Amino acid sequence: MLKSYEAIYDNGQVKWLEDTPKVTCACVIITILEESNKSVFSRRQPPEFIAGKGKTLGDIVSPIVDEDDWECLK
Template sequence: MLKSYEAIYENGEMKWLLDRPSLVHSARVVVTVLEETLLPTTKRRTFPTELAGTVQILGDIVSPIVAEEDWECLK
């Protein structure tokens, strides 16, 4: 099975953008070089450092803090 990974090649080094190949010791690769105008110009967003230690998670991240019966939704 073939998998695709995005990386930027700068100064002889690969910088992986999202996920990187895992458990691969040796592989044959195909490299496509994009023109600089096609490269993304925005950097990845990061969490603001000035908010570190001030954010509080209320409830479970996966399930809502409010009971489903209390939702005001149209059915």
């Protein structure tokens, strides 16, 4: 059975991105994807003009608006 694994090839080294194959010796076929400008390891950051300005108004357990204000339930 064929199984795919994601990895990065960097200076002759293979760096596995998720789980690693559970084999000690195997025949492999490598497909090289086009290089992108983004690093796989870089973490996305919010733009500076909105960073830290978010506000949580409610949660998934309780509604943000009182049930008395729900017109669709009347």
